[in-house]
Amino acid sequence: MEQEKIKKLRDFFKERRIRQVDIAKRVNMSTAQISQLLNGRDNFGKKTALVFAEAYGLDPIWLQTGEGNMLSTEHPYIDDNIVWVDVVNYDSRGGLTQNEVTDAPMYAFGKMPFSARVARAGDIVMPVVGDSMSPTYPNGTYILIRPLPMWREYIEFGATYVIDLMDGRRILKEVRAGSDHEHFTLCSVNPPYDPSEISRSFVSNIFAVLLSVRRDLIWQ
Secondary structure (H helix, E strand, O other): OHHHHHHHHHHHHHHOOOOHHHHHHHHOOOHHHHHHHHOOOOOOOHHHHHHHHHHHOEOHHHHHHOOOOOEOOOOOOOOOOEEEEEEEOOOEEOOOOOOOOOOOOOOEEEEEEEEOOOOOOOOEEEEEEOOOOOOOOOOOOEEEEEEOOOOOOOOOOOOEEEEEEOOOOEEEEEEEEOOOOOEEEEEOOOOOOOOEEEEHHHEEEEEEEEEEEOHHHOEO
């Protein structure tokens, strides 16, 4: 349980691009002390756990024992250097043929905190469904994405994007050049899935994929 706790704690900071030096400044400890805690060579005492709870919204009991929920409901995580991103109900699916077209409204059911160096207002987090983008983005992964309002003017080929289609589908694919300027080639990571070409005119919106995150870091 202790190793699992340490891994989750390190992932919490890593996924938000929060460095050990940032933690040390915020909780008034040395970087050496932070390193000891994040590598499992030192334990969280009651006082230290409360400091981390107030600084980062982590549950003090969980920090000490690894039991219960990682995130605290009593210590909200408030920081000018943190951006709270909505987690939405819409998923991004790997395949083109298995998607269900839906006209259900998109809504936020939780939030995730990120360093302001990573996220900004307007970004969203959503789940991935399907295995065509595995192992990079396996089924059940959550991804932080950012809208690209100028995608019609320029898009970087070879990167992974979430793509909204005119028929209501939302898909996750690597985008490459198409047979001409009016088309994209959409590629999967998982070899059994073949590339597909799609017309630019059938695309309504494109989002850049910034990083993947774990579901258990959602605040609801």
